[in-house]
Amino acid sequence: MSLFKELDLVCHQLCLELKHEYVQTVLPKPDIDRDKMTIYYMLFRMNEPQQAAGSYTKSVMVAEIGLNTHETMTCEKRTNKELLKQRQLTVLSGDFYSALYYYTLARQSNIELVKWVAQAIQNFNEYKCALFFPPVHFGWQELIHEIKKIESALVGKIARQLGFTHVVPYISDFFLIKRLIAERDLRNEEKHTGYFSKMRLDDDDQLVEKLDWEIKSRTAQLSQALKRSEDQSELFLKLKDYINLQLPLTA
Amino acid sequence: MTLSRIYLEKKSKLKSVERELESVLSVANPLLSEASLDLLKAGGKRIRPLLTLLCAEYGDPERKAVKDSAVMLELIHMASLVHDDVVDDSDLRRGKPTVKAQWNNRVAMFTGDFIFAKAIELISDVDNLEVHRSISRVIRDLSLGEIDQIKELYHWKQNLRTYLRRIKRKTALLMALSCQLGALSSGCSSEIGLKLYYFGYYLGMSYQITDDILDFIGTKKQLGKPAGGDLRNGNITLPTYFAMNRYGLRKSIRKVLENKNPSHEQWDAVIHSIRASGAIRDSEQLSNAYLQKGIDLLEQLPQVKVTHALRVIADYIGTRNY
Numbered sequence: 001m002s003l004f005k006e007l008d009l010v011c012h013q014l015c016l017e018l019k020h021e022y023v024q025t026v027l028p029k030p031d032i033d034r035d036k037m038t039i040y041y042m043l044f045r046m047n048e049p050q051q052a053a054g055s056y057t058k059s060v061m062v063a064e065i066g067l068n069t070h071e072t073m074t075c076e077k078r079t080n081k082e083l084l085k086q087r088q089l090t091v092l093s094g095d096f097y098s099a100l101y102y103y104t105l106a107r108q109s110n111i112e113l114v115k116w117v118a119q120a121i122q123n124f125n126e127y128k129c130a131l132f133f134p135p136v137h138f139g140w141q142e143l144i145h146e147i148k149k150i151e152s153a154l155v156g157k158i159a160r161q162l163g164f165t166h167v168v169p170y171i172s173d174f175f176l177i178k179r180l181i182a183e184r185d186l187r188n189e190e191k192h193t194g195y196f197s198k199m200r201l202d203d204d205d206q207l208v209e210k211l212d213w214e215i216k217s218r219t220a221q222l223s224q225a226l227k228r229s230e231d232q233s234e235l236f237l238k239l240k241d242y243i244n245l246q247l248p249l250t251a
Numbered sequence: 252m253t254l255s256r257i258y259l260e261k262k263s264k265l266k267s268v269e270r271e272l273e274s275v276l277s278v279a280n281p282l283l284s285e286a287s288l289d290l291l292k293a294g295g296k297r298i299r300p301l302l303t304l305l306c307a308e309y310g311d312p313e314r315k316a317v318k319d320s321a322v323m324l325e326l327i328h329m330a331s332l333v334h335d336d337v338v339d340d341s342d343l344r345r346g347k348p349t350v351k352a353q354w355n356n357r358v359a360m361f362t363g364d365f366i367f368a369k370a371i372e373l374i375s376d377v378d379n380l381e382v383h384r385s386i387s388r389v390i391r392d393l394s395l396g397e398i399d400q401i402k403e404l405y406h407w408k409q410n411l412r413t414y415l416r417r418i419k420r421k422t423a424l425l426m427a428l429s430c431q432l433g434a435l436s437s438g439c440s441s442e443i444g445l446k447l448y449y450f451g452y453y454l455g456m457s458y459q460i461t462d463d464i465l466d467f468i469g470t471k472k473q474l475g476k477p478a479g480g481d482l483r484n485g486n487i488t489l490p491t492y493f494a495m496n497r498y499g500l501r502k503s504i505r506k507v508l509e510n511k512n513p514s515h516e517q518w519d520a521v522i523h524s525i526r527a528s529g530a531i532r533d534s535e536q537l538s539n540a541y542l543q544k545g546i547d548l549l550e551q552l553p554q555v556k557v558t559h560a561l562r563v564i565a566d567y568i569g570t571r572n573y
Binding site: 075106135194 | 337338340355360364378386401
């Protein structure tokens with residue numbers, strides 16, 4: 001079976017795992033980041049047979065989705081019952097997904113992976129707090145650096161623990177670029193996630209320009225880094241092909 | 252033996268749990284550390300760690316896994332409180348501002364997720380798959396129970412089974428786990444672990460029913476909010492369920508629940524009629540029946556000092572009025 005067919009199967013099983021009939025009547029279906037899923041699968045597949053790699057990928061993706069669900073939490077006062085219910089279920093479905101990764105991994109007897117994910121989630125939340133409540137004002141590059149840490153908190157941790165530290169910089173850059181693109185697109189739709197709300201910029205156009213520049217420059221740097229690398233490991237070559245294929249699509 | 256005597260005898264171990272909680276929650280990020288430690292300092296009965304420490308007396312209570320289990324259970328409870336305050340939009344807990352009130356909903360999400368992950372990391376050192384399967388199932392069911400509660404709000408047609416399943420997931424399972432983990436982490440047999448699991452389960456069911464009764468009969472001072480708060484929020488608990496089975500009351504309760512904006516007077520009248528209907532007495536009977544099942548199980552356990560202590564806790568739960 002080809003990698004993409006294997007991934008289709010994992011994705012289908014993941015959708016089934018995430019399914020909660022009532023929650024889905026109130027909240028949209030959770031987004032599945034196909035790039036993240038692919039990279040997790042590549043990492044696990046290096047040392048595991050197809051089925052185990054698929055199961056571990058599903059579990060860590062569920063953890064990622066739990067965190068992403070809580071990302072959408074809003075802070076303003078709500079009195080409308082339906083909006084209130086949406087908020088309540090945002091909290092509770094995120095908690096459900098966070099519980100589910102432990103539940104599925106315990107059934108696969110992989111407690112070591114449970115520990116790595118739990119540690120990564122702690123880091124993720126520490127980075128988030130540092131971003132939203134920085135002890136000192138962040139400059140542009142410091143902010144970008146913080147966002148990069150957040151975006152690859154889980155996947156970077158798993159890669160390192162599996163012994164693939166050499167690919168972490170490329171993965172981190174790739175997911176940073178994806179986030180910057182998402183932020184730029186949200187700005188264009190006049191929405192925001194709060195990541196750049198503390199930047200003291202004169203207007204939104206300036207932010208979009210800065211994001212554009214950052215995306216282009218980082219995309220070029222990542223392409224160059226992939227090209228120049230002398231790493232000939234199987235994982236690196238697979239990742240290189242995948243990232244090179246996805247970069248023009250994302251940028 | 253009295254409940255205060257039990258707490259006194261376990262004082263040094265509970266203090267050790269408290270120190271460990273403080274240590275694991277003291278992290279580099281000042282905001283996360285402050286939010287978590289404030290919650291810890293707000294206190295609480297620590298009933299779950301107490302049950303774990305007591306049930307560990309059936310095995311070797313000095314094992315490291317016993318303390319880790321007690322700490323982990325309190326962390327899970329704390330994490331769920333932080334998120335519950337967002338769900339319930341509560342600004343005060345135990346008289347102190349909640350994390351969401353002091354900062355905002357997002358910080359409450361970060362704090363709850365952080366504490367929850369800390370709990371799982373801590374327990375991941377325990378080399379016992381049975382323990383992990385049990386904990387992870389309970390945690391999953393806890394969150395499903397919370398979702399059910401939202402789903403069933405204002406659903407006056409729900410049956411007794413729905414209510415019992417909800418309180419099982421919401422409260423009883425974590426108490427059951429607290430008892431079972433005490434046994435398993437101290438090296439007891441699975442058989443003793445299972446008996447203690449059911450003891451904790453029955454205790455938890457009774458505890459939650461009593462909570463639901465107190466919500467109707469407690470004073471504003473005792474509850475920190477007007478009586479009948481659960482029903483006012485659309486949460487149909489056992490007294491309401493029993494009252495709805497009485498002639499004449501079903502219609503008036505249903506009318507208020509279906510009203511989009513009932514007045515305070517309408518709520519007060521319905522709450523008064525539930526109190527006067529005999530539904531409280533029926534609820535107490537069911538609570539006592541669960542408690543009795545737990546007490547009966549104690550007779551199947553070795554008749555040692557700790558069995559007597561568990562009986563005292565069961566008696567306290569049966570008579571508590573706040």
